[in-house]
Amino acid sequence: MGIELIHSRPCLIFGCGNPLFGDDGFGPKVIEHLRQHHQLPESVGCMDAGTAVRDLLFDILLAENKPRRILIIDASRQEGRAPGEISEIAVDGITPEKTSDFSLHQFPTTNMLTELSTGTNVEVRVLVVQPEYIPDEIAPGISASVMGAVPEMCQHIMDIIEKEPL
Numbered sequence: 001m002g003i004e005l006i007h008s009r010p011c012l013i014f015g016c017g018n019p020l021f022g023d024d025g026f027g028p029k030v031i032e033h034l035r036q037h038h039q040l041p042e043s044v045g046c047m048d049a050g051t052a053v054r055d056l057l058f059d060i061l062l063a064e065n066k067p068r069r070i071l072i073i074d075a076s077r078q079e080g081r082a083p084g085e086i087s088e089i090a091v092d093g094i095t096p097e098k099t100s101d102f103s104l105h106q107f108p109t110t111n112m113l114t115e116l117s118t119g120t121n122v123e124v125r126v127l128v129v130q131p132e133y134i135p136d137e138i139a140p141g142i143s144a145s146v147m148g149a150v151p152e153m154c155q156h157i158m159d160i161i162e163k164e165p166l
Contacts, residue, residue, distance in 0.1 A: 003092050007063045009045035010166050013157060016053045016074040020138045023083075023131035023146040026075040030157075036157055043166070057112040060122070068166045069123045070116065071157060075146065076128040083132035084145030086153050091117045091124055123159070126152060 013034070019025030028048040040046060049056055053072070061064055078095070080088060091113045117124040132143035 005069055007060065007065055009043055010046040011069045011071070011161065012060075012067045012073045013044065013046040013073065014049040014053055014056065015047070016049050016051075016072060018051050019085050019142075020132045020140050022135050022139050023129070023142055024134045025140070025142050025151075026129050026150070027073040027133070029147070029150050030073045030153050031140060034092065034153050037151075038154060041161065044161055045070065053113065054109045057109065057116065058136055060114055061115060061120075066116075066122050069125070070114070070120065071160065072124070072126045073153065073157070074126065074128050075131040075134065076126075078128065081130035081146075083143065084132050084149045086098060086149050086156060087128055087130070088127055089095055089126050091126060092143065093143045114133055129153065 002017040013031065014025030015029070015031035017027040019028055028050060031046050031048045034040065034046055047056070048072065060070070078089065082086060091110070094110050094113070113124055113126070116122045129146055129149045132145050
């Protein structure tokens, strides 16, 4: 899906993360799996947002025609969860932390998600996996526990799309 079409779909799925940093590559891997193994309706667009989600969210905030639903897919450490466990967190439950200059967990990005979810009619849902390992230096490759969660997350996304129509 090209950037020129980003606002034309009622539902957008953004896979966030950097595959050069271990389990942080979960979001892009989910998008890849969705495209290869699932048939998405025309009303749904999915994009490997990588580390550029902040720019995409800013564009959506400024757009006259906004999507009705945004699903954010990412890796996020959640207390009490096992590596590879998937969950949904509230936008206000995202813990801001310094992981990189382009992280979903930075204040400008969390502020934009909050603005979208509370200041517009856009439903924002954040679906995450508990990472096993996110290194401080470049180390590509997703752990087995997180890789095993990719099909499960894809099925969860498909369930949302099919069972909770817009």
